[in-house]
Amino acid sequence: MSGWDKVEAVSALEAHGLLRVPIRVVRRPHQMSRRLLRDRFNRHPLLVVRTAAASEERNLPRLVGVTPEAAARWIIDLGPGLSVMVQPYEQVLFSVELAVYESLVVAEVVPGIWELDSRLAPAVLVVTDESLELTVPETGFQTARFHDPPQGIQKRAARVDDWQLATLAAWVRQHRRHLMALLDDLGQPFGLKLHHSSRYGLSAQNIRSSVPEPDTWQQDTPPPPINTVPLSSTDAPLPEGPVLLDVSVAREEHARLTAFIDRLHQTGTREVYLRSGLLSHLAINLREAGITVRSAHD
Numbered sequence: 001m002s003g004w005d006k007v008e009a010v011s012a013l014e015a016h017g018l019l020r021v022p023i024r025v026v027r028r029p030h031q032m033s034r035r036l037l038r039d040r041f042n043r044h045p046l047l048v049v050r051t052a053a054a055s056e057e058r059n060l061p062r063l064v065g066v067t068p069e070a071a072a073r074w075i076i077d078l079g080p081g082l083s084v085m086v087q088p089y090e091q092v093l094f095s096v097e098l099a100v101y102e103s104l105v106v107a108e109v110v111p112g113i114w115e116l117d118s119r120l121a122p123a124v125l126v127v128t129d130e131s132l133e134l135t136v137p138e139t140g141f142q143t144a145r146f147h148d149p150p151q152g153i154q155k156r157a158a159r160v161d162d163w164q165l166a167t168l169a170a171w172v173r174q175h176r177r178h179l180m181a182l183l184d185d186l187g188q189p190f191g192l193k194l195h196h197s198s199r200y201g202l203s204a205q206n207i208r209s210s211v212p213e214p215d216t217w218q219q220d221t222p223p224p225p226i227n228t229v230p231l232s233s234t235d236a237p238l239p240e241g242p243v244l245l246d247v248s249v250a251r252e253e254h255a256r257l258t259a260f261i262d263r264l265h266q267t268g269t270r271e272v273y274l275r276s277g278l279l280s281h282l283a284i285n286l287r288e289a290g291i292t293v294r295s296a297h298d
Contacts, residue, residue, distance in 0.1 A: 006052035007083050009207040012185065016178045018192070020203035026084040029075045037072035046089035046149055047071045051082045065089045065149040090197035091147060094164050097122075097279035098172075098192040099211040100179045104128045105172050106217045108277040109165065111158035112144035116257075116281040117248040120144060123160040124277075126217050127172050134165065164196070171202045189214065191279060210284045212293070224273040224296055234260035242271040244296055249282070257282075261289045 007027070013019040024041065026032065041047055049063040049071050060082070063074050066089075075084050095114035099106040108122035121137035144158040171194075172179075183190065191208025229239040232246045234256055243264070249257045264272070264286075272286055273296035283293045 005083070006050065006085060006206055010085060012182060012207065013204045016182045016185075018175060018178055018182070018204040020200045021087050021090070021195075021197075021205075023085050023087045026075070026086070028080075029078060029082070029084045030080050032076075034072045034076050037075055038068045041071060041086050042068045044068075044088035048087050048089050049075060050085045050087075051078065052085060053082060064147060065152075089149065090195075090199050092195045092197060094160060094196050096168060096194035096196070096202070097208070097277065098179075098194060099189065099217075099279055100183055100192060101189045101211075101214040102180075102183065104214065104217065105176070105179060106279075107168055107172065108279045109160045109168060110144065110277075111142070111160055111164075112146045114280070115145070116254075118145075118280065119246060119248055119276055121275045122277040122280075123165065124217075125165060125168060125172075127169065132169060136160065167196070167202065191284075208279075208284065210287050212278050212283075212287070216278065224294075228273065238263055238267040238269060240267070241269075242273060243269055244273045245282070246275060247282070257285060261285065261291070264291060265289065 007025050010019065010023055010025065014023075026037070029037065045067065046065050047063075047068060048065070051060045051062060053060060061078070063071060066074070071086065078084070092113050094109060094111050097108045097114070105127045107125040107127070109125065110118065110120040110122045114120070120142050121139055123137065124135040126133040141157040141159045143155050146154050146156065146158075148154050179192075186207075189211050191211045193205040193208065194202050195205055196202050224242060224244050228242050228244045230244040230246055231238075234247050234249060247260075249260075269291065271292045271294065273294050274280065274283055275296045276282055278293055278295055286293050
C-alpha cells in the first residue's frame with residue numbers, strides 16, 4: 001500500500017462508504033482551462049484543494065478556504081505530475097487519526113486541525129468488540145488551531161469534548177464492518193485520517209500505511225526513564241539513550257525533519273518518546289526511519 005496516492009485512497013474510501021465530503025478528482029489539471037476548472041467547482045462558495053502524486057507522498061501543496069476562481073488560477077499553475085482533489089470547505093471542529101487492526105480500532109483525537117508541527121497531546125480511544133477504553137491528556141485545555149476563511153489560522157484554548165468522543169465511538173461502531181472490509185482489501189493494518197465538520201460530521205480524508213504494532217495499545221507503556229532528556233528543538237544537542245521529543249516542524253520544513261532524523265541515527269538513538277501521539281505525522285516519520293516510538297505520559 002505504500003505506493004498508493006491520495007486519489008487511490010479517496011476512491012477506496014468512497015467504495016467502502018467512509019467518505020461523506022464530496023470530492024472531485026482531476027487527474028491531469030494542467031490540461032484543462034481555468035474557465036473549465038472554475039465552472040466545474042462553482043457549486044460551493046469556498047473550496048479546499050489538495051494535490052496528490054503517483055505515490056504516498058506527504059507535504060504536497062494545498063489550498064484551503066478559497067473561491068472557485070482562486071482555486072482554478074492556483075491549479076493551472078501546478079506543474080505536471082500532480083493530480084488535484086477539490087472538496088467544499090468546512091471548518092474542522094476536531095481531527096482524528098485511526099489505526100485499524102483485525103481485533104481493535106484505536107483513535108487519537110485533537111481539537112481543531114492536526115498538522116505536522118502540532119504539539120497537542122491527543123485523547124486516545126481504544127475500541128474492541130468487548131470494550132472501550134479512553135485516555136485523556138492531563139493537560140486539559142491546550143492551544144489548538146482552527147481555520148476561519150476571513151482570518152486564516154486562529155489559535156485558542158480547547159480540549160476534546162465528551163460529545164466529540166461519543167460521536168467518534170459511535171462512528172467506529174457503525175463503520176466497523178466497512179473498516180474491516182477495507183482492511184481485507186489492503187491486506188494489512190492501516191491508518192485513517194478523519195475530519196469532523198458541522199455539515200458533514202466525520203469524514204475520512206486519507207489512508208496511512210504506517211501504524212504501530214497492535215500490541216502497542218494493549219499493554220501499559222512505562223513512562224520515559226527519569227534521566228530522559230526533553231528536546232524542544234531539532235537543533236539541540238542529542239543525548240545518548242532515549243529521547244523525549246517535544247518539537248514542532250512545519251510541513252514546509254520537512255527537510256529539517258529529515259535532517260533531524262538523520263542526526264538521531266548518527267547518534268545511535270533507537271527509542272523516542274512523544275507527547276504528540278503515536279499516529280501523528282512526526283511518529284509516522286520516525287517509525288518509517290526505524291526508530292521505536294513510545295507514548296510519553298503527562
